[in-house]
Amino acid sequence: MSVKTGYKVTALLGAALLLTACASKEERAGVTQQSSGDGWSAGMPVVKVGLIGPMTGPFAVAGISMENSVKVEIDRLNAAGGLGGAKLELVVRDSGLDPAKAVQAANEFSGDASVGLVVGPALTAFYNAAKGGFESSKKINCQPMVATGSFADLKYGFRAQDPTSLDVAKMIDHLKNQGVTSIGVVYEGDDAGKNTADEVKAKAEAAGLAWKGFEATRPDDQSHRPYIDKLKDAGAIWISNSSSGAKTMAAANEAGYKGLILGGSGVRNISFVEAAGDAADGTLFTATYYPYPSRDGRDAWKPGYRQHIEEIEKRFGKNTGPKTGAESPKAAEIAADCVFAYTQAAEQAESLDPDAVAAALEKIDIPDTETPSGNSIKIDEHEFFGLDDIHVYQWKKDDKGWHTVEVKD
Secondary structure, eight states: OOOOOOOOOOOBOOOOOOOOOSSOGGGOTTOOOOOGGGTOOOSSSEEEEEEEEOOSSTTHHHHHHHHHHHHHHHHHHHHTTOBTTBEEEEEEEEOTTOHHHHHHHHHHHHTOTTEEEEEOOOSHHHHHHHHHHHHHHTOOEEESSOBSSOOTTOSSEEEOSOOHHHHHHHHHHHHHHTTOOEEEEEEESSHHHHHHHHHHHHHHHHTTOEEEEEEEEOTTOSOOHHHHHHTTTOSEEEOOSSTHHHHHHHHHHHHTOOSEEEEOGGGGSHHHHHHHGGGGTTOEEEESSOOTTSSSOGGGSOHHHHHHHHHHHHHHOEEEOTTTOOEEESOOHHHHHHHHHHHHHHHHHTSOOHHHHHHHHHHOEEOTTTSTTSOOEEOBTTBSOOGGGOEEEEEEEETTEEEEEEOOO
């Protein structure tokens, strides 16, 4: 496996996820596995995994996808014997996009000794409000939907998402190789938008691309055409990972914009295609491994990813856009990675002690063929993924419908 490039992280928000590795626990490379019969014991009958996410409201699809993937991974692990003789049990709390609820749930799990791992709370602002409590209570936590800020100074917090800094670095490198000479950003004027614009500006200028500016959108915008008009001379425009990015796609199509429309991992969500329609055709996005909507046969998929996705489809089905027919799994595979990596570290440490598990996580090295997400996990500065795990994809529409292709230089 290639060595990952380390980056300090200041980034975005993101989305999307998936699960299950097909090899047995004893086959996981780089981790010494022992069952309870081999001698170590969790010391309790049940180890809880706490999940905090938006199970209701406009982001419920993300929370439910995380819950689906974590359920599938927990069931797989329990069928294989559990963790140190204990069964894993999922406990879910709905943040409802309310930061107070998210912090309340984080405090509840922090004070519960039976909770070994907390996944969430989703969204950067919510995690920033909760992470101090996790650190003081020594609660191992893993974050698949936190894209901004650095995890390097945390002891018990780990990120299982591609941060904006890596997404931007990958895309800027691709643009430079394609001869693109300038770029601008159209994004909400909040912290996520400002941080994304700062990342794009810094990395673009370092690569020799001209910076065309940041156009901050408003929630009450009926159209993003004025923003596109201001950036019409840019060779590329980076759009928001939220639903407003679809407005930018549509405005670019209306204006006859000739440059590239691109964004981070959130753009892989079929809601963009649903909202933008044909205007989404050709849009580029960066993401961790995501072959699902491609035309490649499933035999080409990495085995852990394939097993996870097919179990998700069997149990929960898939999302299908009513207008476009675009499809996506009802999964959040990187949330499943959190559970997988935690149990691997606990098995290696032969302990649930948070200091021992955190130390084991920092040394873990899992091949991409075995993880639920299809990404390797080799943690650097408490980041699960590195630059080698980021890919550039493009949305395409043809007579057979919507799909993605991986774009390689």
